[in-house]
Amino acid sequence: MKNLKKIASTALLAGITALFGMGSAQAALPIQHWTLANGAKVYLVSTNALPIVDVQIDFDAGSRRDPAAQAGLASTSAAMVEKGVRAGRNGEPALDQNALGEAWADLGASFDVSAGTDRTSYTLRTLSDPALLTKAVALAAREIGEPSFPDDIWPRERERINAAIKEANTKPATVVGRAFAQAVYGTHPYGQEVTEETLARIDTAAMRQRYEQLILPCRAKLSIVGAVTRAEAEALATTLLSRLPSPAACAPLPAIAPVVALTAPKDERIAFDSAQAHVFIGQPGYPRQDPDHFALTLGNYVLGGGGFVSRLTEEVREKRGLAYSVYSGFAPGLDAGAFRIGFQTRPDQAEAATKVSRDVLAKFVAEGPTEKELKAAKDNLIGGFPLLLDSNRKLIGNVANIAWYGLPLDYLDTWTTRMNAVTAADIQAAFARKLQPQRMVTVVVGGKQAAAAQ
DSSP: OHHHHHHHHHHHHHHHHHHTTSHHHHTTSOOEEEEOTTSOEEEEEEOOSSSEEEEEEEESOSGGGSOGGGTTHHHHHHHHHTTEEOOOTTSOOOEEHHHHHHHHHHHTOEEEEEEOSSOEEEEEEEEOOHHHHHHHHHHHHHHHHOBOOOTTTHHHHHHHHHHHHHHHTTSHHHHHHHHHHHHHHTTSGGGOOOOHHHHHTOOHHHHHHHHHHHOOGGGOEEEEEESOOHHHHHHHHHHHTTTSOOOSSOOOOOOOOOOOOOSSOEEEEEOOOOSSEEEEEEEEOOOTTOTTHHHHHHHHIIIIISGGGSHHIIIIIITTOOOSOEEEEEOOOSSOOEEEEEEEEOGGGHHHHHHHHHHHHHHHHHHOOOHHHHHHHHHHHHHTGGGGSSSHHHHHHHHHHHHHHTOOTTHHHHHHHHHHTOOHHHHHHHHHHHOOGGGOEEEEESHHHHHHHO
């Protein structure tokens, strides 16, 4: 055990200096892609810049697949995976949460499970030394394929989550986020909310059933970055999925109805005893695969994504002092994630700040950016692009997104060229296609002003 820890420590120290030289080279590293016999899709970037291997495995098992009455099933199932594994089919003993934690610490590796709106993700980070890699992959395979979902742990975990929900409900940020999501998405799964009532309907039997239905090798997308060859990566991927059930046929998952566009504006004012009013303005945006992505990314930098150099900051903060910070952003996913403008302000200034923000948005959608604004946005985003690739952890995130959204394998290599090709006219046209300022959701939470307006 001490030898393994010593290997881990020495290898990590040796890799630190290499980390700083990764950024300029990684964009040119090719992404290899193939499909395993079990149907899983593998995406590999083989690089010896660091003695590390990062793996991310994604399944179409995010919260959008939760039954409405059991909102939160995806996130709670993900959390419970790390609470223990059952006895292995090869005779390995069951391991509880403490035993798993000790096992990962002994290997100098980490393993995490998380669930977002669209996907459930398993992430493994380990050193590439064979003595460590083999053991880490074997342990990860058990957590992926043999979670125990312990019945005695879930009631305690549910109470912890309930306490967190109650605490969050005392904060205006929670209230405004909930109201905004419900107004933008209606009954679509993107707008579902985890509550004490939905948690009460979740049990470990539901978690196990969900696992059997959604977490299958044929639905996996594995992204691997690090010091492994293709042959090693194939063996690694096969082992990681080897304990999952493999049905003879992989039936397609039920289709999810698309996000519906807004047909009229929605204004909501919610009284809340808070020093600041919280304001969200927005609507459904666009799916990640939309061809307007580059134009919308550049345009949003000018509008409100560029921090202190954005139009919203100039008009709302600098000229009028209505808010300390204001931002805008898109959240594209498999479906149309929301576009949102957000800020906090004094309750008595909320209406004025809201009007200014709406006016800035309407003008930008109608006219687009100036050439000077476009150049500044390109200089910043393109100049900062290498920083998105300067570590294994960042690179695995980019490769996983390419895999998940079905983007071209040369996406990172062509990113700069495609961003440079965007014109001001492209941005104006893209914003006009995607945003309708006259049909936005506006939610203001906080202060007596909100109650009076409502």
